[in-house]
Amino acid sequence: MDRKIEKKKGIQKKHIPYIIAGTIFLFLISWMVFGDRSSKMRVEKNAVTIAQVEKNPFNDYIRLNGQVQPGSLIQISALESGIIEQKLIDEGSTVKKGDVILKLNNPNLSLSILDSEAQLAEKQNFLRNTQVTMEQEKLNLKQELLSIQLENRRKKRAFEQNSALYNDKLIAKETYLQAKEDYEYSKNKMQLIIDRQKQDSIYRSVQVEQMEESLSNMRLNLSMIRQRIENLNVKAPYDGQLGMLTAEIGQSVSSGEKIGQINVLSDYKIEAKIDEHYIDRVSKGLKGIFERQNAEFVIEISKVYPEVRDGQFKTDFVFVGERPDNIRTGQTYYINLQLGEAKDGIIIPRGSFYQTTGGKWIYVVSNDGTVAQRRDIKIGRQNPQYYEVLEGLSPGENVIVSGYESFGDNQKLILK
Numbered sequence: 001m002d003r004k005i006e007k008k009k010g011i012q013k014k015h016i017p018y019i020i021a022g023t024i025f026l027f028l029i030s031w032m033v034f035g036d037r038s039s040k041m042r043v044e045k046n047a048v049t050i051a052q053v054e055k056n057p058f059n060d061y062i063r064l065n066g067q068v069q070p071g072s073l074i075q076i077s078a079l080e081s082g083i084i085e086q087k088l089i090d091e092g093s094t095v096k097k098g099d100v101i102l103k104l105n106n107p108n109l110s111l112s113i114l115d116s117e118a119q120l121a122e123k124q125n126f127l128r129n130t131q132v133t134m135e136q137e138k139l140n141l142k143q144e145l146l147s148i149q150l151e152n153r154r155k156k157r158a159f160e161q162n163s164a165l166y167n168d169k170l171i172a173k174e175t176y177l178q179a180k181e182d183y184e185y186s187k188n189k190m191q192l193i194i195d196r197q198k199q200d201s202i203y204r205s206v207q208v209e210q211m212e213e214s215l216s217n218m219r220l221n222l223s224m225i226r227q228r229i230e231n232l233n234v235k236a237p238y239d240g241q242l243g244m245l246t247a248e249i250g251q252s253v254s255s256g257e258k259i260g261q262i263n264v265l266s267d268y269k270i271e272a273k274i275d276e277h278y279i280d281r282v283s284k285g286l287k288g289i290f291e292r293q294n295a296e297f298v299i300e301i302s303k304v305y306p307e308v309r310d311g312q313f314k315t316d317f318v319f320v321g322e323r324p325d326n327i328r329t330g331q332t333y334y335i336n337l338q339l340g341e342a343k344d345g346i347i348i349p350r351g352s353f354y355q356t357t358g359g360k361w362i363y364v365v366s367n368d369g370t371v372a373q374r375r376d377i378k379i380g381r382q383n384p385q386y387y388e389v390l391e392g393l394s395p396g397e398n399v400i401v402s403g404y405e406s407f408g409d410n411q412k413l414i415l416k
């Protein structure tokens with residue numbers, strides 16, 4: 001006789017795997033919908049630097065390294081090409097205007113002087129010979145004029161005598177006419193010689209003047225060539241200190257080549273390089289302050305150079321009022337350059353996080369200090385101590401300002 005088997009009620013052993021799978025499925029669905037899926041990283045709290053966001057006056061300045069330079073530099077250049085024969089003054093020595101620093105040698109200049117002297121002597125001889133010839137021609141003309149004047153007087157007397165005889169009908173008309181013609185010819189000839197003498201005198205004057213001018217030019221040329229010999233002595237153009245001198249014995253230098261400089265020590269300036277980020281904010285007249293010998297000294301920008309090299313541009317500062325004692329070329333001063341007036345703003349201390357984020361985001365620490373969440377921000381101005389925060393942070397919040405190199409792209413840091 002068969003017995004009826006009744007079904008067991010409740011959860012049976014065979015149902016357990018299905019229940020576990022369903023539970024896991026529901027947990028995954030719940031985590032995907034309601035869970036925190038942001039990437040996380042555990043960080044030792046003591047390994048990071050946490051700073052508070054504050055609202056305080058932001059002092060708009062930058063820190064610069066400035067180097068003392070002479071107030072002005074005067075370049076030393078070779079006026080003539082040549083080979084350095086002697087070096088009389090060493091770099092760093094004090095010089096007076098006109099002191100010979102270097103002596104050059106140029107054999108070609110000596111040959112030029114000899115050639116110019118020979119040409120000058122030849123020109124002088126030619127002028128003397130011309131002057132002698134002109135004097136001889138002048139004397140010949142005078143002698144010729146005297147002869148024609150004597151002949152003219154005789155012709156005139158003969159004409160006057162024949163004219164009287166002809167009027168008394170004592171001589172023939174032909175004899176009278178010949179005497180008249182001879183006299184008129186002699187008179188015209190004398191006038192011609194007088195005119196010629198005047199023209200020759202004018203011509204001689206012009207010719208002598210031209211030759212004298214030419215001779216004067218040759219003398220000037222010779223003098224200038226001799227001056228070129230003097231220019232082989234490279235001299236100090238100004239009182240001061242002999243600075244950089246790039247010249248060695250035996251070195252060949254060309255005309256106009258820069259070989260050194262004179263540091264004029266009557267005044268000083270400070271030269272500083274500034275990051276190109278500030279090029280639109282730096283202008284002539286901005287004030288700077290530096291400390292020296294337990295005192296503050298004020299300087300201002302006198303010149304801003306437009307060229308940008310290696311991401312920096314150069315500026316010159318001059319002193320306003322007093323300057324430090326024992327100031328020397330080459331000294332370094334640490335300058336605070338004021339770019340604008342201090343204004344209230346939200347600020348955070350400078351930190352190495354900026355190198356990673358570029359100031360676009362930062363980790364903000366929760367109130368209980370256990371979590372730091374990544375947040376977008378906007379950085380404005382900056383000085384050596386603080387960043388000015390334009391957007392993203394509120395006073396009283398805490399942020400991580402130390403380096404982010406080891407945090408990767410994690411959105412959240414769990415602080416232990």
